[in-house]
Amino acid sequence: MAHVGLDNVTKSFGRNRALRNVTLEIEDGQFFVLLGPTGAGKTTTLRLIAGLERVDSGSIQIDHRNVDSWGPAERDVALVLQQYSLYPRYTVRQNLEFPLKPSSRRLPTAEIHARVARAAQILRVEHLLDRKVDALSGGEMQRVAIGRAIVRKPKIFLMDEPLSNLDAKLREALRAELKDLKNRLGATFLFVTHDQVEAMSMADRIAVLNNGRIVQVGTPQDIYGNPRDVFVAGFLGSPAMNLIKADVRNGTAIIVPGQFEMTLRSSVPRHIGLSNGAVTFGIRAEDVHVGDSGPYGAMVHHVENHGVEKIVTLRIDHCLFRATVPAAVRVAIDEPARFDWDQDKMHAFDVQSGRNLSPSNINASDGY
């Protein structure tokens, strides 16, 4: 168990600035997810904490001690990668024992056995202990790779996209298992992914990275419900938040002139930080309601059946946006539909900077 702190960390590779002034605090026992697209700096952050890279400036603390001069072994962290990097010719047991064997650890045999048995039980691979690794499925291999981290009883688990190579069904199952594992071990987990579903479903806290900067840190609900800017709004959620250009004039939002103009309720502009002029609205698909009584009209551009629900793309002139509807609602492509949208769930973003204009966001902002 450990606390991890990054203080104003910057890292460049040649001319490429991978991380810019990253400050982060990961509390003891937290499941912390670094989320962002390829090239955002997630893996670099992880490697810096592991001691596989050195910071250019700033510092890293583990348990409030500066570790910048420490090697990877001294930091007592365990790294689990997307590629399992197991020894294929050895059995699961031998793979699990391996990190405990070096004489420098001087662990008694009984202790090694106990730790392997416990890890195998936690990960439900007891029945596989005497099997060779190359006879295992992908999910089993990834469990063994995690087991090899567990036996060491590290302070911190660092995981770099460990579920990416698995199929959808297995990824779903391992998501829940990892979260459960963290609860049982009580260890600190730092998990890197580009998959927002993984981040949302597992994290106690998420840090969203883009272009080497931290854009927002918060609980999954915070980040989903109050995105700091259009990048976060567009990155989380499936489908992503609808981002729609509009012109606001005296309490009316003109989205498609003459075809889609919305009278704003009097409390809305102050609530979301809206003033007259151009703005980008953000509204989630589940907050756009399709139904015959809706005040606005649109054409159905596309319908995706997702079983439990449908995702409908509505079109008004050149403006496209999505709505989630229950499976039973009848909608057909290229037919008209009525809809409403929930003004209380609407966000307003600055057209230039993309920043969320909500007063609560301005108070919380540090990066802008």
Next chain:
Amino acid sequence: MAEIILRDVEKYFGDNYIIRKLNLTIQAQEFVVLLGPSGCGKTTTLRAIAGLEEIDSGTIMIDGRVVQHLRAAERDIAFVFQMYALYPHLTAFENIAFPLRASRQSRVTVDLRVHEVAKSLDIAHLLRLRPSALSGGDMQRVAIARALVRTHKALLMDEPLGALDAKLREAMRTELKRLHIENRATTIYVTHDQVEAMALADRIAIMNEGVLQQVGDPTEVYQHPANLFVAQFVGSPVMNVSKVAVAAFGGRSILTLGDDDGTFEIATASVPAALRNGTGQAIIGVRPEAVILSLREEARASRFEAHIIEPLGAYDIVDLSLGTQLLRARTSSGLVTKAGTPVWARLDEAQVHFFDKDTGASLRSGDRG
């Protein structure tokens, strides 16, 4: 645009069947998705239709003509691969124009057709660029444009979005479907991604181990899976399944899941006829949205403990621990906030599935057809 018929198509290596007795008709202008895990035979089927792979027995008909002995070029079919297979030394324009030039079309026709198709795929501004200067999505658009530039009998696509990131894949899905609505080409599309299949298909054909499992429109496949394999392959999160003992007491039946891991009560009318007499053993399947949770005690609901909560923004997935297994429920977001919270669960009777415990085939209740 042509109808494609597969009749008793088989392919094997020694004793190993790649495709087994496959019967499938793809109607003219239809968008059919072949869905299944890797190694299920879907790509082999697609390649066999295209003429890139030979079959060992059976008949393939395109537009009323038996084609299995014809070479690929004679079948008049367009093919889009996952790896775009563009000519790196040619511009996007020349890549798209290639099939037209090969069939010696006039310069004016080539120019006209390339611009027309490029416009519909929104790549008109990229025509002078070489593939190396294009993003993955644009490369795939060029590959699709090349397939569409000539009119073919059918368009076959093998995981065309597989190499793209999640967001782009979502956007391209809409584009592909719109494109199909505009040009109505008979389309066969291969994927292992059930979301893609559900979103795009007029009908889905699900394969496993070379055997066709079910053919139906997305709603049918989702709501009435023919067997356990389909039930668990389609839908996310995956359908909960467990062995179940059914005990009918007149109008009500008690379902005991697993090894006495939890019980639920439903109307006997919702239980398949075969399980209504006294006690029966089967496999039960319940999608997460059919597990209805309440924070208060309710009649006919059973008490469990929330084990893990996965917030997904628009909704949450709550894992209940039932003895040694988990039952996942889909709830409105924020309903259950802490692990360990007691909850009362019942099953939506209209959405409870039963499967034969040996064969995995769906046991439909007489009342639900």
